[in-house]
Amino acid sequence: MAIYLIVALDVLNGIASLFLLCLGLAIIFGMMKIINLAHGEFIMLGAYATVISANAGVNIWIAMLVVAPLFVGILGLVIERCLIRFLYGRLVDSMLATWGLSLLIIGIITTIYGNTQQGVPTPLGGFSIGSYQSSYYTLFLASMAIVMMALVYGVMSYTRLGLIARATMQNPAMAATLGVNPARVYMSTFTVGAAITGLAGGLLAPVSGITPGMGGAYVAKAFMTVVGGGAAILSGTMSAASLFGAVNQIGAYFTTPVYGEVLVFTAAIVLIRLLPQGISGRFFKGNL
Amino acid sequence: MPFSRRRFLRHSALATTTLIAAPTVFRSGAFGAENPIIVGSLHDQSGPIAASGTPMVYALQLAVNEINAGGGLLGRPLKVIHYDTQSNIQMYSQFAQQLAVKDKVDVVHGGITSASREAVRPTFDRFKVLYFYNVLYEGGVCDRNTFCTGTTPAQTVEKLVPSAMKKAGKKAYIIAADYNYGQITAKWMTKYVKDNGGEVLSTDFFPLDVTNFGTTISKIQAAKPDLILSALVGGNHTAFYRQWTSAGMKGKIPIASTTFGLVNEPTTLDAAESDSILGSYGYFEELTTPASKSFVEKIKKAHPDSPYVSELAACTYEGVMLWAAGVNKAASIDRMKVIAALEDSVAFDGPSGKVSLDKATHHTTRNAFLAEVKDRKWSVLESYSDVKPADTASVCDLVKNPNDTKQYIINL
Numbered sequence: 001m002a003i004y005l006i007v008a009l010d011v012l013n014g015i016a017s018l019f020l021l022c023l024g025l026a027i028i029f030g031m032m033k034i035i036n037l038a039h040g041e042f043i044m045l046g047a048y049a050t051v052i053s054a055n056a057g058v059n060i061w062i063a064m065l066v067v068a069p070l071f072v073g074i075l076g077l078v079i080e081r082c083l084i085r086f087l088y089g090r091l092v093d094s095m096l097a098t099w100g101l102s103l104l105i106i107g108i109i110t111t112i113y114g115n116t117q118q119g120v121p122t123p124l125g126g127f128s129i130g131s132y133q134s135s136y137y138t139l140f141l142a143s144m145a146i147v148m149m150a151l152v153y154g155v156m157s158y159t160r161l162g163l164i165a166r167a168t169m170q171n172p173a174m175a176a177t178l179g180v181n182p183a184r185v186y187m188s189t190f191t192v193g194a195a196i197t198g199l200a201g202g203l204l205a206p207v208s209g210i211t212p213g214m215g216g217a218y219v220a221k222a223f224m225t226v227v228g229g230g231a232a233i234l235s236g237t238m239s240a241a242s243l244f245g246a247v248n249q250i251g252a253y254f255t256t257p258v259y260g261e262v263l264v265f266t267a268a269i270v271l272i273r274l275l276p277q278g279i280s281g282r283f284f285k286g287n288l
Numbered sequence: 289m290p291f292s293r294r295r296f297l298r299h300s301a302l303a304t305t306t307l308i309a310a311p312t313v314f315r316s317g318a319f320g321a322e323n324p325i326i327v328g329s330l331h332d333q334s335g336p337i338a339a340s341g342t343p344m345v346y347a348l349q350l351a352v353n354e355i356n357a358g359g360g361l362l363g364r365p366l367k368v369i370h371y372d373t374q375s376n377i378q379m380y381s382q383f384a385q386q387l388a389v390k391d392k393v394d395v396v397h398g399g400i401t402s403a404s405r406e407a408v409r410p411t412f413d414r415f416k417v418l419y420f421y422n423v424l425y426e427g428g429v430c431d432r433n434t435f436c437t438g439t440t441p442a443q444t445v446e447k448l449v450p451s452a453m454k455k456a457g458k459k460a461y462i463i464a465a466d467y468n469y470g471q472i473t474a475k476w477m478t479k480y481v482k483d484n485g486g487e488v489l490s491t492d493f494f495p496l497d498v499t500n501f502g503t504t505i506s507k508i509q510a511a512k513p514d515l516i517l518s519a520l521v522g523g524n525h526t527a528f529y530r531q532w533t534s535a536g537m538k539g540k541i542p543i544a545s546t547t548f549g550l551v552n553e554p555t556t557l558d559a560a561e562s563d564s565i566l567g568s569y570g571y572f573e574e575l576t577t578p579a580s581k582s583f584v585e586k587i588k589k590a591h592p593d594s595p596y597v598s599e600l601a602a603c604t605y606e607g608v609m610l611w612a613a614g615v616n617k618a619a620s621i622d623r624m625k626v627i628a629a630l631e632d633s634v635a636f637d638g639p640s641g642k643v644s645l646d647k648a649t650h651h652t653t654r655n656a657f658l659a660e661v662k663d664r665k666w667s668v669l670e671s672y673s674d675v676k677p678a679d680t681a682s683v684c685d686l687v688k689n690p691n692d693t694k695q696y697i698i699n700l
Contacts, residue, residue, distance in 0.1 A: 003510055010502040017500065115338035116551065116595050117523050119530065121558035126536020132509050135534040138502070207534060208499050209526030213336050217497040217524050252503040257494045258466055260503070 002130025007253055013138040015245035016145035017204065021218055022225045022241060023148055024197030026233040029226055031169045032189060034084060035095040038102035039222055040215020042194055046072045046201020047210045048109060051118045060123050060206070068202025069195040076194020080187050088186060102215065109212040122206040137207060144203055148196065153234055156288050165189055166288075224268045230278020232287040239279045243267065324367035325360070325621055327352060327608070328387035328417075330398030330408065335375025336522060337400055339551045339595045344422070345370065346591050347601040348397055350583075351608035361615050369393060377407050384408035388415035394621050397422060397607055400600070402468050406695065409434055413693055418623050422607035424550075424570065424599055426472035427677065428696040430684035432627065435650045437607040437643065438599065439570040441476035442679035443656045445546055447672055448568035449480035449517065451658055452544035455566075457514025458486035463504065463528070464519035465547075466493035472697065473519040473546055476679070479700045481517075489513050494525065501528045505535050518545040526553060533561040542566070550598050554664045562661045570654050571602035571640040572666045583639035599640070606638035610645060610652075631686075641673065649684045651677035 021043065028036045036042075046068040054063040083101065087094040124136035156162035165185055168175040172182040208214065225244055229236030247267045252260030275282050329348050332341035352366045360366060369391050371383040380399070387393045388411060395418045399405040405421050412419040412433060419434045427440035453460070460481045464470035470493060478488050489511045492504060508516065520528055529548075532538060544566035554562050573584050573596055583605065584597050613636055615621060618629035635644035641655040658670040683696040 003506070006506045006509070007503070010506055013502050014500060110334065110338075114593070114595070115334070115336070115342075117339075117526055117553070117556040119526070119556045119558070121561060122530055122534035124534070126534065128536070132506065133536045133540070134506075135531070135536065137534050204499075207527060207531050209523035209530070211336065211523035214499075214523060217499050249500075249503050253507060256492055257498055257504060261495055261498065 002132050005129050006132045006134055007250070009134050009138055010253065011246050011249045012142050014249040015242050016138075016142040018221065018225060018245040019145045019238060019241040020141070020148065020200040020203060021197075022222045022229075022237050023152065023233075024193045024195075024200060025222045026226050026229065026237040027152075027193035027196065028190060029223070030229070030231065030233045030236070031165075032088070032186065032193075033091060034087065034190070035091060035098065036193075037095055037099040037219065038079075038105060038215075039197060040217070040219035041102045041105040042072050042076070042197040042215075043201035043204070043218055044109070044210070044212065044215040045075065045105065046198035047205040047208070047214065048113070048118065048201075049198065050202040050205040051120050051210055052113075054120045054205075055118075060120060063120075064202040064205065065199070068205075069199040072198025072201065073191050073195030076198075077187065077191045079194070080190040084190055085183065085186065106212045106215070113212070115212060118210045120206050141203060148199075149234060149238065152196075153288060156234075221264070224265070228268055228271050228278055230275070230280035230282075230284075232280035232284050235284040235287045236278055236280030239284070240271075243271070243279070324365045325362070325615075326391060326393045327366050327368050328391065328393035328396035328398070329368055329370040330373050330380060330383055330387070330396060330404075331370070332375045332400055332404075333372040337375040340400055340598075340600055341373075341375075343587065343594050343597050343601040344400070344604045346587050346594055347597075347605040348608055350586055350590070351605045351612075355608075355612050361612055362619065362621065373398075373404065377403055380404045380407045381411065384411040388412060388417045393417060394623075395420065395611055395626075397604060397611075399423065402426060405429070409693075416623055418611075418626060420607045420611060422600070422603040424603070426469055426476070427679040428472075428683060428698055430649065430680065430686065430689075430696060431693045432650065432686050432690050433623075433693075435607070435610070435630065435645065436680075437610065437652050437654075438603045439654065439656060439675075440651065440677045440679050441473060441480075441546075442677055443570065443654070443675040444568040445473065445476045446480055446678075447656055447658055447670070447675075448544050448546065448566060449477060450484045451568075451670065452515055452517070452542065452566050453481070453484050453486050456542045458484075459489055459512075459514045460486055460517050461489050461508050461511055461513035461515070462491040462517045462519075463508075464491070464493055465521035465525060466495050467521075470494075470519045470521065475698075475700045477517045477519070477546075494520065496522055497524055499524045499527050501531045504528070505532060505537060508541070509537070513541060516541055516543045518543055519547050520545070521547050526557070529553075529557055529561050529565075533558075539564070549596075549661060549666060550600065552596050554661050554666065555596065557664075559664050562664065565661045566658070567661070567666065568656060568658045569599040570656055571599040572657055572659055572668055573597045574659070574666045574668060575640070575657070577639070577641070579637065579641075580639040602639045606636055606640065606643050606652075609636045609638060610634055610643065646677065646681070648687050649677055649680045650686060651680050653677070 025039045049068045049071040050063045053067045054060045126133045126135045168185040225240045229240035248264045251263035331345045373379040397420045422437045424438040464474040613634045614630035618625040631647040643654045656672045656675045659666040659668045
């Protein structure tokens with residue numbers, strides 16, 4: 001019995017981390033149609049911000065929950081002003097530019113901190129279920145995923161800010177005639193997306209190996225999840241993250257980690273073939 | 289100035305002569321007088337493997353500087369031509385060609401991963417350039433043109449597994465990276481577990497970009513092994529040790545690894561995450577012999593920011609020194625003469641102790657050490673002297689088949 005609970009926790013952990021990793025991308029790519037190939041590097045920067053501030057004496061929770069999103073958010077703002085704002089509506093160009101950006105960021109971080117690994121120990125401890133052990137951090141990640149979901153949902157549906165953002169994404173010209181400044185909306189949306197990605201990096205820092213190239217391990221899965229999820233940021237990302245996270249973890253448990261990875265990508269191909277608009281394009285049409 | 293046909297002709301004639309003469313002038317000015325022996329170096333100094341490659345380049349420079357300070361070889365100075373292969377196999381092939389064809393080097397030291405070695409080895413065979421591979425690896429390379437100075441499983445894994453089993457118990461669970469190093473090392477681990485009367489409960493392989501080890505940790509718990517044997521590689525896989533600790537498993541099942549701590553892991557992980565992990569290599573920075581101390585001191589003095597000075601750096605240093613001893617013995621830089629001299633059991637007393645080349649396998653007989661991580665450093669528990677590369681020796685005999693150029697995958 002205990003083993004089922006432990007596996008359920010692993011699945012929960014897989015889903016929560018995937019959701020957190022993808023939320024920022026869902027906003028930047030799903031809403032703004034900017035292909036951000038530097039997404040993995042935003043995660044890496046969040047992780048570095050956490051590790052470096054934590055090692056400099058900042059409380060680990062503050063480093064994860066405040067420093068990481070703040071740093072990557074500000075950086076996102078600068079990047080939007082200097083690069084991204086010239087690329088709205090140019091899908092392919094944004095892909096090339098952000099790819100270059102990702103190489104640049106990796107290069108800069110390697111130059112400053114070298115290629116060796118960084119890290120912080122995982123806070124919280126483990127607990128036991130029967131004769132099995134799991135970690136409280138898993139539960140923390142899951143609750144952070146729920147908090148972020150609620151936060152994005154709340155802001156998007158119940159605030160004026162969210163309304164303006166959604167309206168601008170749908171029809172910038174119409175929003176502009178109603179007195180909204182689309183450029184500013186795009187800017188702040190990109191900043192928020194970057195900050196959320198930074199937060200994901202911060203949250204993953206204590207449980208992953210941190211090197212300048214670590215973003216590469218996440219970017220493909222993040223895009224797969226966002227595309228699989230479809231247009232609705234929240235319901236789409238959540239449903240795709242649940243599907244892929246569960247397939248990965250359960251697959252890895254019953255076969256081997258190699259097949260776990262293969263199964264996820266197979267599931268993604270089948271999904272996109274059957275639902276070209278993503279999960280939300282079929283089942284949650286018009287949802288957030 | 290008026291422009292005349294005569295002036296034009298004179299100027300162009302002068303220019304042409306200069307152009308034609310330039311190479312000879314440059315050659316005699318910069319190189320000709322000293323006529324150096326050229327050492328090629330192919331190491332990754334950027335990309336994911338840079339942390340391994342960087343100390344190797346430092347060690348190679350140190351060895352070359354020391355040889356030059358002592359008057360060079362055969363009265364000629366050494367000159368290094370180094371290419372940063374950027375953790376990219378394609379760069380290896382490209383630069384290997386360049387070293388052989390354009391730079392006309394006398395020897396090449398380099399290659400880090402087994403894949404990179406197999407990418408360049410045929411090139412050096414074809415162009416008849418002597419090649420040294422100075423990295424611990426899965427064993428089996430049998431090539432008269434190639435010398436492998438690092439340790440092989442028979443030298444380290446064979447010591448690691450029984451010591452770990454003696455401490456922990458007979459049931460082992462193997463986790464390894466999913467490429468040739470991990471696959472073959474896992475086979476060796478299995479063999480040594482069985483040889484020592486134990487049992488392998490399961491062997492799991494992980495692609496290099498796997499970052500979430502949650503299910504693996506659950507599976508390990510369900511299997512209830514006495515011992516974990518790990519050949520996980522690289523930054524993403526370090527996450528395993530972290531997640532293992534955060535699940536509260538640290539200290540419940542001991543871990544022994546053939547890869548942990550080869551680069552910087554003990555200093556970057558927290559003491560709680562890495563304490564008491566067992567490892568076995570041909571060299572540890574913490575060895576207290578005078579030769580080892582002065583070796584580490586010299587590297588850290590020249591490069592204060594150098595990553596951990598592991599077996600990779602020590603073997604590179606010893607590799608260059610062994611080659612130099614061979615050249616001196618042959619009294620010639622001619623490739624076949626140097627090979628014949630090296631085969632005549634050339635030895636060198638290096639940071640890891642006495643290293644001698646074995647004629648039949650072109651591998652080294654060298655010391656091996658067993659150590660445990662303690663407070664973010666290795667603490668050496670045991671040393672074994674003059675361990676032979678028995679794995680490769682069981683399949684490779686260059687005395688009988690001098691034309692062999694294969695890497696044998698040893699059947700277990």
